Amino acid sequence: MTEYTIFMACLPGLEPLLLNEAQALGFSDPSALPGGVEFNGGMSDIARANRESRLASRVLVRIGAFRAMHLAQLDKRARKLPWADWLRGDVPVRIEASCTRSRIYHQKAAAQRIERAITDAVGAPLSAAEGLRVMLRIDDDLATISLDTSGESLHKRGYKQFIGKAPLRETMAAAFLRQMGYDGTQPVIDPMCGSGTFVLEAADIAAGLAPGRARSFAFEQFSGAPEQPAIPMPPRSPDLRFFGYDRDQGAVQGATANAERAGLSDWTQFTCQPISALTRPDCAPGLVMVNPPYGGRIGNIGQLYGLYASLGKALAEQFAGWRVGLVTTDAKLAHATGLKLDAGAPIPHGGLKVRLFQSAAL
CATH class of the missing domain: 3.40.50.150 (Vaccinia Virus protein VP39)
Structure with a gap:
C-alpha cells in the first residue's frame, strides 16, 4: 500500500482532542501540530478520516514537496508529480497558492504554473469557484502541494438542514x-x-454511527478512489x-x-x-x-x-x-x-x- 502524509485540520485549541481521537481510530503514529494532526496512511485511511472523524474540519493529503527558487524550477518539478494518480480529466480543479519568505513571491504566477502542469498531464478543466482544491504553499523556498480530500467542511454532516440562530458547529x-x-x-x-x-x-x-455517513467527499472524485461501503x-x-x-x-x-x-x-x-x-x-x-x-x-x-x-x-x-x-x-x-x-x-x-x-x- 502506498502511504502519504495526511493532515487532519481542526480549530486551534482542539489539537490534543483530535490527537486523542486519531489514536482511538487507529491511525498510524499520529502527531499533533499547530492546527491539526498528521499521520501517514493510504487511500483507505483518507476515506476513513473523512467519514469517521468527528473533530476534524477537513482532511488534506500531501502529494509532493520540493525546493523551488524560481518559477521555471517550480514549473519543471510540478510536472514530475503523479497528477494522473489523483486527478481526472472530467473533474474541475481550482488552485490556491500562498508564498511566504520565498524568492517566488507572485502567488498568481505560481498558481498558473501548477494549472499548466495539471492541464498538460490530465486535461482537467480549471475553475475559480468549484472542483477539487489543489493547494500550493511555498514557505522559505519549499513548495508543498496538497489536495483537499473533504470538499465541504466536515462539520457539515449532511442531515442538518435546519440551522438555528448562532449555531454551534x-x-x-x-x-x-x-x-x-x-x-x-x-x-x-x-x-x-x-x-x-x-x-x-x-x-x-x-x-x-460514522458522522460522515450522509454526505459526499472530494476524494470520491479522485482517480481510482475506493468505493465507499454503505453504513x-x-x-x-x-x-x-x-x-x-x-x-x-x-x-x-x-x-x-x-x-x-x-x-x-x-x-x-x-x-x-x-x-x-x-x-x-x-x-x-x-x-x-x-x-x-x-x-x-x-x-x-x-x-x-x-x-x-x-x-x-x-x-x-x-x-x-x-x-x-x-x-x-x-x-x-x-x-x-x-x-x-x-x-x-x-x-x-x-x-x-x-x-x-x-x-x-x-
Missing part, C-alpha cells in the same frame, strides 16, 4: 462532549437546544436518553426534523419549554450540555445575567448527580449560574473565543 460540539469524557453511555440533555447539535452528536456517538442505520434504541428543550417552537420542529434525517428519531426527544419548566428526565444522571446566548452573538450581554442565573438555579435544584458543560465567551456569565465551573481552553467561533465551562457532579 458539530465538530465543536463533538469536541466539547469528548472534553467532558462522554463515551456514549450517559444520558445527555440540552435545555437550550436550538437546532439540536449537542443532542444529535451525543446520540450519534451512542449509536456508533447501516442504528437499531431502535431500547432507552430514550437524549433530550433537547427550547422555548422556540420553530427550533424544536427543526431539531426534530434534523433527527429524522439523521435516523435518530427513536433516540431523541425535543420539547418546547422555557428554562423555568426544566425538570430532570426519568433516567440515570448524565450530562447537561448547553450553548446559551452570549452578548457578542445574540442580544445585549447585560440582559443575560438573569438567564444564566435562572439556568444555574434550575440545574442546581433538579439535576443532582449530573455534570454540566456550558459554552460561553464570558467567564462572568458562566459564574452568574452560581455553579462551580472550571474553564477550558479558548476556541475560535464566529469571530469570538468560546470556552467550555464544566462542573463536577452537582
